[in-house]
Amino acid sequence: xPKIELAPSIxxxxxxxxxxxxxxxxxxxxxxxxxxxxxxxxxxxxxxxxPVVKSLRGALxxxxxxxxxxxxxxxxLIPAFAExxxxxxxxxQEACVHLDRTLHLIExxxxxxxxxxNPATPVEMLDxxxxxxxxVLVMSxxxxxxxxKFIRGALRKIELLANTRAKLGLNFRIEVDGGIALDTVADVxxxxxxxxxxxxxxxxxxxxxxxxxxxxxxxxxAKLARA
Numbered sequence: 001x002p003k004i005e006l007a008p009s010i011x012x013x014x015x016x017x018x019x020x021x022x023x024x025x026x027x028x029x030x031x032x033x034x035x036x037x038x039x040x041x042x043x044x045x046x047x048x049x050x051p052v053v054k055s056l057r058g059a060l061x062x063x064x065x066x067x068x069x070x071x072x073x074x075x076x077l078i079p080a081f082a083e084x085x086x087x088x089x090x091x092x093q094e095a096c097v098h099l100d101r102t103l104h105l106i107e108x109x110x111x112x113x114x115x116x117x118n119p120a121t122p123v124e125m126l127d128x129x130x131x132x133x134x135x136v137l138v139m140s141x142x143x144x145x146x147x148x149k150f151i152r153g154a155l156r157k158i159e160l161l162a163n164t165r166a167k168l169g170l171n172f173r174i175e176v177d178g179g180i181a182l183d184t185v186a187d188v189x190x191x192x193x194x195x196x197x198x199x200x201x202x203x204x205x206x207x208x209x210x211x212x213x214x215x216x217x218x219x220x221x222a223k224l225a226r227a
Contacts, residue, residue: 002173002174002194003194004189004194004196004216004219004220004223005031005032005194005195005196006029006030006031006196006198006202006212006215006216006219007030007031007032007033007034007066007175007195007196007197007198008022008025008026008030008033008034008198008199008202008203008212009034009035009036009146009177009197009198009199009202009203010022010033010034010035010036010056010199010203011034011036011047011146011199012146012147012199012200012202012203012204013025013199013203014203018052018056019055019056019059019060021203021208022056022059022060022063023059023060024208024209025202025203025208025209025212026060026063027209028208028209028210028211028212028213029212029213029216030202030212031064032063032064032065032066032087032088032195033056033060033063033064033065033066034066034068034177034197034199035048035053035056035065035066035067035068035086036048036068036070036199037049037067037068037069037070037071037077037081038070038071038143038144039070039071039072041071041072042070042071042072042092042094042095043070043143043144044144044145045144045145049077049080050077050080050081050083050084051084053065053067053081053084053085053086054084054085056085057084057085064087064088065085065086065087065088066087066088066090066114066175066195066197067081067086067087067088067089067090067111068090068114068116068137068177069081069089069090069091069092069095070092070095070116070143070144071095072095073095074091074092074095074096074102075101075102075105078091078102078105078106078109078111079109081111082106082109082110082111083109086111087111087112088111088112088113088114088134088135089106089109089111089112089113089114090113090114090115090116090135090137090175091103091106091113091114091115091116092115092116092117092118092143093115093116093117093121093125093126094117094118094121099115099129100128100129100132103115103129103132103133104132107132112134112135113132113133113134114133114134114135114136114137114175115129115133115135115136115137116136116137116138116139117136117137117138117139117157118139118142118143119139119140119141119142119151119153119154123157123160123161123164130164130165130168130170130172131168131170133172134172134173135172135173135174135175135195136161136172136173136174136175137175137176137177137195137197138154138157138158138161138174138175138176138177138193139154139177139178140154140176140177140178140179140180140184140188141177141178141179143178146199146200147199147200147204148178148179149179150178150179150180150181150184151178151179152187154176154178154188155187155188155191156191158174158176158188158191158192158193159191159192161174161192162174162191162192162193163192173194173195174192174193174194174195175193175194175195175196175197176188176193176195176196176197177197178197180196180197180198180201180215181198181200181201181215182201182214182215182218185198185215185218185219185222186218186219186221186222186225187222188219189219189222189223189226190222190225190226196215196219198215201215202215
């Protein structure tokens with residue numbers, strides 16, 4: 001069974017001290033940093049671009065940067081994010097006219113390619129690219145803002161992806177983003193996800209390190225129960 005990993009999402013961190021907050025979450029057990037990139041077109045919010053990623057890379061030189069592009073024309077910015085320091089780059093199935101080409105473009109720039117699906121997009125839309133992606137990110141909220149309520153239909157998608165992966169002998173990783181908190185993380189892990197993106201539950205209130213440890217403890221407990 002794949003290792004459970006927590007990806008703190010900096011969308012919910014204090015933007016005045018991104019590196020400090022990110023390091024606190026990573027020191028407590030987070031193993032990669034989730035970077036939500038929004039353009040105000042594909043989703044109704046604007047967040048950060050390559051300059052911020054480059055600055056964070058300078059502060060955190062050895063961390064996996066999981067860059068999630070919620071943008072209309074990802075092909076135009078993939079080279080810039082790769083150059084800025086992205087490690088993984090994921091794009092939305094809904095935003096890509098030529099998804100296969102875009103995933104290969106990510107790989108050609110030295111990054112691991114991932115594909116994302118929104119709550120209303122069926123898993124079957126990914127059938128033709130599952131053999132070339134590093135990870136599949138299931139959105140369990142409608143993308144655009146942090147702190148939204150978990151959409152439970154995502155659990156069925158995660159289960160379907162896990163079953164498909166086993167049936168076809170593939171090795172893509174299953175990631176979930178949206179509403180991940182102490183009351184949802186166990187269900188997500190039992191469904192088959194192993195990369196857990198958490199923003200508000202990590203950075204929203206309380207101690208960052210304690211929040212990370214509590215989420216990981218709940219996730220790993222659910223993994224043991226599933227085994």
